[in-house]
Amino acid sequence: MEIKISSRLLSLDVLRGITIAGMILVNNPGSWGHIYAPLRHAEWNGLTPTDLIFPFFMFIMGISTFISLRKFNFEFSVPTLRKILKRTFVIFLIGLGLSWLGVSFGTYHGLAADNLGFWERLSRSVTNFEHLRILGVMQRLALTYGITSLIAIFIKHKYIPYIIVVGLIGYFLLLLFGNGFATEGYNILAVTDQSILGLNHMYTEFGLDPEGILSTIPAVCHVLIGFYCGKILMETKDNQQRMLHLFIIGAILTFSGFLLSYGCPINKKIWSPTFVLTTCGLGATFLSLLIWIIDVKGYKKWSVFFESFGVNPLFIYVLAGVMATILESIYLNCQEVMSIKDYFYTQILKSFCGDYFGSLIYALCFISILWIIGNILYKKKIFIKI
Numbered sequence: 001m002e003i004k005i006s007s008r009l010l011s012l013d014v015l016r017g018i019t020i021a022g023m024i025l026v027n028n029p030g031s032w033g034h035i036y037a038p039l040r041h042a043e044w045n046g047l048t049p050t051d052l053i054f055p056f057f058m059f060i061m062g063i064s065t066f067i068s069l070r071k072f073n074f075e076f077s078v079p080t081l082r083k084i085l086k087r088t089f090v091i092f093l094i095g096l097g098l099s100w101l102g103v104s105f106g107t108y109h110g111l112a113a114d115n116l117g118f119w120e121r122l123s124r125s126v127t128n129f130e131h132l133r134i135l136g137v138m139q140r141l142a143l144t145y146g147i148t149s150l151i152a153i154f155i156k157h158k159y160i161p162y163i164i165v166v167g168l169i170g171y172f173l174l175l176l177f178g179n180g181f182a183t184e185g186y187n188i189l190a191v192t193d194q195s196i197l198g199l200n201h202m203y204t205e206f207g208l209d210p211e212g213i214l215s216t217i218p219a220v221c222h223v224l225i226g227f228y229c230g231k232i233l234m235e236t237k238d239n240q241q242r243m244l245h246l247f248i249i250g251a252i253l254t255f256s257g258f259l260l261s262y263g264c265p266i267n268k269k270i271w272s273p274t275f276v277l278t279t280c281g282l283g284a285t286f287l288s289l290l291i292w293i294i295d296v297k298g299y300k301k302w303s304v305f306f307e308s309f310g311v312n313p314l315f316i317y318v319l320a321g322v323m324a325t326i327l328e329s330i331y332l333n334c335q336e337v338m339s340i341k342d343y344f345y346t347q348i349l350k351s352f353c354g355d356y357f358g359s360l361i362y363a364l365c366f367i368s369i370l371w372i373i374g375n376i377l378y379k380k381k382i383f384i385k386i
Contacts, residue, residue, distance in 0.1 A: 011290045014303045015283075016060050017310030021367055022053040024320045030345035030362030034355040044183060044206065045265040047278065054137065055222060055268075055279035056286070057313070061145060062226020063287075067234060069152050076153045084153075088146030091314070091386060095138025098321045103132055105329035133209075134201045138318070140211040144223040152227065160228055167221040168273040172264055174214065180270055183207075189214050189270055205269055215271040222271070225253070225280045229287075239295040246288035253281030308374040315384040316374050323370070 029035050038049045072080045108125040116124070151163065175181055178188025183206040190207035192214050202209040229249060236242045257266065257278030266274045293299050309316055327341040338346070341362075349358035377384065 010300070010303070010307070011287060011294050012060060012063060013310035014294060014306045015287050015290055015310070016057065016064075016313050017303075017306030017308065019053050019057040019060065020309040020313045020316055021306060021371075022050075023057065023317060024367050024370060025363050026050045026053065028320070028324050028363050028366045030341070030349055030359035031355065034359040036356060036360065039360075041268060044269065045181075045267050047266050047268075047275075051268045051275075052279055052282060055275070056283045058141070058144060058219065058222050059226040059229070059280050059283035060287075061141065062148060062223040062228075063230035063233060065145060065148055065152065065223070066227045066230030069149060070234060072153075074153055074157070080153060084146060084149040087386075088142045088149075091142035091145065092139050094318055094386065095136045095142065096132070096134070098138065098318065098325070099133040099136060100126075100129075101322065101325050102329075103128055105325060109329070109331070131200050133203050134197055135209055135211045135213070136203065137211060138314075140216065140219055141314075143216055144219050147220045148223045148227055151224065157228075157231060160224055164221045164224050164228075167217055167224075168276060171214075171217045171221075172273045174217075175264075175270065175272065181265060181267070181272075187270075208269065210269045218271045218273055218276050221273075222276045222280060225276070226283070229280075229284055239291055243288045243291045243296065246284045246291070250281045250283070250285030250288060253277045254285065255281070257281055305371065308371055308378040312374055312377050312382075312384050314386040315377075316370055318386070319373065320366070320370055324366070 026039050026041075029039070040048060041050050042048050069080075104125045107128040108121060111121050111124060114121070151160065155163070174188060179186050180188050187206070187208060189212055193202055193209045193212040194207065196213060197209065202212070208215075229246065232245050232249070233242055236245060254277070257274045257276075260277070261274045264272055264274045266272060266278055268275055294303060324341075327344075328339050330340050332338060332340060332343050344365075345358060345362050349361050352358070353361050
């Protein structure tokens with residue numbers, strides 16, 4: 001983990017902050033059974049506002065990767081390769097750590113009826129790797145960052161659009177001939193994930209892991225699109241031209257994604273090629289809008305809240321994961337045993353605000369705590385780079 005002070009690209013930080021705040025919001029409701037429709041993922045095919053959040057962040061990561069590697073002139077060197085591999089490994093390991101933390105707490109509570117001593121119970125909990133999820137959000141970020149960065153330093157950038165096209169077409173053919181759009185167990189993605197990872201090491205939806213093995217292919221293409229947009233963004237000096245170029249790219253990708261969705265459904269869980277095109281297109285359009293609002297028109301005061309998230313995105317996201325696990329896993333001795341989260345939601349928020357609104361208020365309170373921490377770091381100009 002590296003702490004550094006540097007100048008930032010404001011529009012990018014704001015969009016990054018919006019996505020991190022959104023990810024935390026949808027991941028931490030008071031009750032998973034009481035969530036407003038826009039804050040839910042599409043059950044299978046389709047697109048909701050919530051389905052845009054993670055792909056927006058990956059699109060931004062592609063832009064940030066270009067900006068980061070630009071300092072090394074995109075040339076191969078042992079220190080550059082070491083830096084890429086180290087960051088990939090660290091992010092992946094943090095993802096495993098978050099999964100391990102949840103499994104450890106769950107195992108500890110599961111052993112409550114076995115009358116074990118504290119240390120034996122703790123030992124069994126922290127060494128239980130039987131249900132450790134191998135892949136996940138952080139792991140996907142690690143893999144896509146690492147592969148994109150290696151492509152950026154080993155392959156000429158003029159070939160990147162061809163890599164994206166070949167990757168997306170190849171993946172579509174894989175889905176088409178492997179029943180990849182089916183929800184049944186013979187879906188090629190589900191078969192691959194279950195065969196290699198095993199059901200005990202997956203977060204299973206329709207038999208497959210939403211951050212699974214084969215869907216990493218289009219996810220890499222997704223980040224490469226962001227990378228190429230970063231190239232256009234940084235090689236264009238005038239903000240109005242930056243805005244125009246991104247808007248045109250965004251419009252082309254968005255319309256292409258929706259048009260092709262008649263033959264290739266937009267689906268986040270399998271990360272379909274049309275999902276890549278549509279979300280990258282909307283991400284580019286949104287960034288174009290932010291450049292116009294913030295950099296062209298100079299309206300910046302409203303963005304301070306999101307800047308606090310945007311300058312330390314992965315640190316805040318990891319902190320949110322740790323905090324969520326603790327609040328859900330530490331039990332209180334009330335009339336009935338419940339976690340801190342359950343007590344706060346059911347006994348306080350639900351009583352005053354009702355099921356759905358109380359669930360939303362819990363998520364907003366959760367975000368507020370993290371914003372306070374992020375704002376302290378932001379004011380001190382401390383950027384924690386994972």
